[in-house]
Amino acid sequence: MNKLVWxxxxxxxxxxxxxxxxxxxxxxxxxxxxxxxxxWGNGEQxxxxxxxxxxxxxxxxxxxxxxxxxxxxxxxSFAYTSARIDTRDHFAYCYGRLVVRARLPVxxxxxxxxxxLPQDQAYGPWPASGEIDILEAKGRxxxxxAGTLHYGADFTxxxxxxxxxxxxxxxINEFREYTLEWAESYMKWLVDxxxxxxxxxxxxxxxxxxFYLLLNLAVGGWYDPVEVDEAALPAVMxxxxxxxxxx
Numbered sequence: 001m002n003k004l005v006w007x008x009x010x011x012x013x014x015x016x017x018x019x020x021x022x023x024x025x026x027x028x029x030x031x032x033x034x035x036x037x038x039x040w041g042n043g044e045q046x047x048x049x050x051x052x053x054x055x056x057x058x059x060x061x062x063x064x065x066x067x068x069x070x071x072x073x074x075x076x077s078f079a080y081t082s083a084r085i086d087t088r089d090h091f092a093y094c095y096g097r098l099v100v101r102a103r104l105p106v107x108x109x110x111x112x113x114x115x116x117l118p119q120d121q122a123y124g125p126w127p128a129s130g131e132i133d134i135l136e137a138k139g140r141x142x143x144x145x146a147g148t149l150h151y152g153a154d155f156t157x158x159x160x161x162x163x164x165x166x167x168x169x170x171x172i173n174e175f176r177e178y179t180l181e182w183a184e185s186y187m188k189w190l191v192d193x194x195x196x197x198x199x200x201x202x203x204x205x206x207x208x209x210x211f212y213l214l215l216n217l218a219v220g221g222w223y224d225p226v227e228v229d230e231a232a233l234p235a236v237m238x239x240x241x242x243x244x245x246x247x
Contacts, residue, residue, distance in 0.1 A: 001096055001183075001245045003246055004245055005246050006091065006093070007242065007244070008242040010061035010062040011059070011241065015061075016057070017085065018090075019087055020085040020086065020090070021085060021088055022084075023048050023084040023085065023216075024048050025048060026044070026048070031121075040221075042221045043220065043225070044219065044221040045218075045220035046066060046081060046082040046220070047072075047081050048081070048084045049081050049083065051081070053065060053081070060103075061101075061240035061241070062239040064082065064084075064239075065236045066080060066083075066110065066218075066219050066235045068080060068230050068234075080220075080233070083217060084215070085214070085215050085216070086117075086215070088117070088119065091213065092119035092213075093211065094209060095182050095246065096246040097180070097181045097245040098179065098243070098244050098245075099244075100114050100135070100179070100241075100242050101175055101176070101177050101242075102114065102135070102175070102178060103238045104139075105139060105172075105232070105237055106139045106171065106173050106232065107235055108140035109220050109224070109227060109228030110138075110217070110232055111136070111138065111217070111221050111223050112136070112216075113215070114133075114135040114136075114178060115131065115135075115136070116134065116180075117211060117214060118130055118131075118209055126150070127150045127151050127152045128151070129206050129209065130206035130207055130211075132148075132187070132211060133150075134147060134180045136148065142171035142172050143166050143167045143171055144166055145178075146162050147162075147180070148161060149161045149187070161199065163189055165196035176191055176192050177190075178191055179193075184201070185200060186198060186199065217235065
């Protein structure tokens, strides 16, 4: 996994979002674009936009910004805005070492995530075709991170395997390298080169297909169901670079 095969350097003057879809609203959509669950299926409180105040590229990289900002869609009103982007239909991969250099925001109720979903749902709808969370963090716990696998035959039989880690020095509010090493027989989660979790992949697990990349910054939600500390807003998740290495 030493050959660089794909790169997004958001600190470059030529950086853009041509390979990214900008997702809008508060609803999780089905494959036909129909709303199926509010709150992106997670009870999230933000409304995603593509406005410069929520999504921009600056000197330090790509910035996803959550704000205390009332907005609405028809008869629904939301107290927060933020950003969510993904590479579906533009970039997906199976196996490799994906390295994301990022600085994450802190604050109660803030939920940054770097994760993967299947490009083609070869084994059926979620969770049957799997989900790989490279990095999730609860903003009120600035020294804690997690990587997670989701899979299972259907929603009633879903399996959630979460691997947590406490940073030895500093917090998530510093630039760090979050890495997923994904091979046919295993996955490893690393931070700044330190492997904090490994999972051997068994036959029948759905992690042998191409997955696409997602970046989002949620406000509220079931991952950490606490009151949002609005003093922590605006909160910014900065992605400096993303690099994929394969053998």
